[in-house]
Amino acid sequence: GAVVSQHPSWVICKSGTSVKIECRSLDFQATTMFWYRQFPKQSLMLMATSNEGSKATYEQGVEKDKFLINHASLTLSTLTVTSAHPEDSSFYICSAADRDNQPQHFGDGTRLSIL
Amino acid sequence: LAKTTQPISMDSYEGQEVNITCSHNNIATNDYITWYQQFPSQGPRFIIQGYKTKVTNEVASLFIPADRKSSTLSLPRVSLSDTAVYYCLVGDAYSGNTPLVFGKGTRLSVIA
Numbered sequence: 001g002a003v004v005s006q007h008p009s010w011v012i013c014k015s016g017t018s019v020k021i022e023c024r025s026l027d028f029q030a031t032t033m034f035w036y037r038q039f040p041k042q043s044l045m046l047m048a049t050s051n052e053g054s055k056a057t058y059e060q061g062v063e064k065d066k067f068l069i070n071h072a073s074l075t076l077s078t079l080t081v082t083s084a085h086p087e088d089s090s091f092y093i094c095s096a097a098d099r100d101n102q103p104q105h106f107g108d109g110t111r112l113s114i115l
Numbered sequence: 116l117a118k119t120t121q122p123i124s125m126d127s128y129e130g131q132e133v134n135i136t137c138s139h140n141n142i143a144t145n146d147y148i149t150w151y152q153q154f155p156s157q158g159p160r161f162i163i164q165g166y167k168t169k170v171t172n173e174v175a176s177l178f179i180p181a182d183r184k185s186s187t188l189s190l191p192r193v194s195l196s197d198t199a200v201y202y203c204l205v206g207d208a209y210s211g212n213t214p215l216v217f218g219k220g221t222r223l224s225v226i227a
Contacts, residue, residue, distance in 0.1 A: 006158075032212045043202070044159070044217040093158045095215070103149055104215060106158030 002028050002098040006107030014115055015086060021079045021110045023050075023094030029074035030096035034104070035067075038091040050077040050094075084114045119203045124222040133190045135221050137203030140184050148179060148186045151202045153220070159202060163188070190223075198225045 003026040011019050023033055031052045036044040048069055049057040056069035066088075068080040081088055093109040120138040127133045139148070147166050151159035163170055165177040165186070176189040190197060200220040206213055 004158075034214050036217075043219050044215075046214045046216070049212075049214055091156070095158070103161040103164055105161065106151075109156065109158045111156060 002096075002102075002105045004094060004096055004105045004107040006092075006094055006110050008110060009108065010111045010113075012113045012115065013084065016083055017114075019081045019084055019112060021081075021092055021094075021112075023077045023079070023096070023107055025075045025096050025098070028096075028098035030077075030098070031074060033071060033077040033094055033096040035069065035077075035079050036093045036095070038093060038109075044093060047079075047092075050079075052077075081112065084112070086114045088112065089114045119205055119218045121201075121203055121218060121221045123219065124224065126224045126226060127193055128226050129194055130192050133193050133197075133223060133225075135188045135190075135201055135203075135223070136185060137188070138185045139203070139205045142183050142205050143207070145207045146183075146205045147207075148177065148183075149204045149206070150175070150177065150188045151204065153200045153202065159217075162201075193223075193225050195225050195227060197223065199223060 005024045005026050007022045033050040035047045037047050038044045046059050047062045050069045050071040052071045052074055058064045071077040091109050091111055095104040095106045097104045149164040150162040152162050153159040163175050163177045167179050170177045178187040200222050202217050202220040
C-alpha cells in the first residue's frame with residue numbers, strides 16, 4: 001500500500017534554530033501533500049497544503065514566512081520551521097493520497113522540541 | 116466539510132466488542148465517512164471508509180444508517196493494543212487535493 005515517510009522522527013534544538021522536516025511518498029507520486037500540527041492531547045490542525053511546482057496554500061493564522069514549504073518533486077515536500085521558538089514545539093505530521101478517491105496516508109510524524 | 120461529533124472517551128475490557136458512534140447531521144450527498152486510528156506519537160492510520168449500509172474489512176466494520184446522519188465504527192474483540200484515539204471524518208470522497216478536517220476524536224482505553 002501507499003507509504004508516506006517523514007524524517008526526522010525527533011528533533012531537539014535550541015531556540016532560534018531553523019529546522020527542516022522532510023515528507024516523502026515512497027511508492028507513489030503526490031502532486032499535493034498536507035502538513036498538520038498536533039499539540040498534546042489535541043487533534044490534528046491543518047497548517048498548509050503543499051503543491052508540487054507551485055506555492056503552498058496556508059491556513060489562516062499560519063505564518064508562511066515562519067513555516068516554509070517546498071514541494072520541488074512529486075515525492076518530496078519539506079517544511080522548514082525558521083527561527084524556531086519554544087511555542088513551536090509540537091508534533092508535525094504530513095499526509096498524501098496516491099490517487100483520487102483514495103484515503104490519505106500519513107507519515108509517522110516529527111516531534112519537534114525547542115529548548 | 117461536515118462537522119462530526121464523537122464521544123470524548125470510552126473504556127472497554129479486553130475481548131469485548133467496541134462500538135463508537137459518530138454524528139454528522141450535515142453530511143452532503145457526495146460525502147464519504149472515513150475513520151482513522153492514532154497511537155501516541157504516530158500519524159493517523161486509515162481504518163475504514165464507507166458511503167452507506169455496511170462495510171467490513173479485516174480490522175473493523177462500519178455501519179451507516181439510511182439517513183447517513185451518523186455512523187458506527189465496530190471493533191470486534193478489542194485488545195490492549197487497540198488503545199488509541201479514533202477519528203471520524205466526513206468529506207467529498209477524499210480526493211488527493213482535499214485536506215482532512217479532524218474533530219476531537221474518541222480516546223479508547225482498553226483495560227485488561
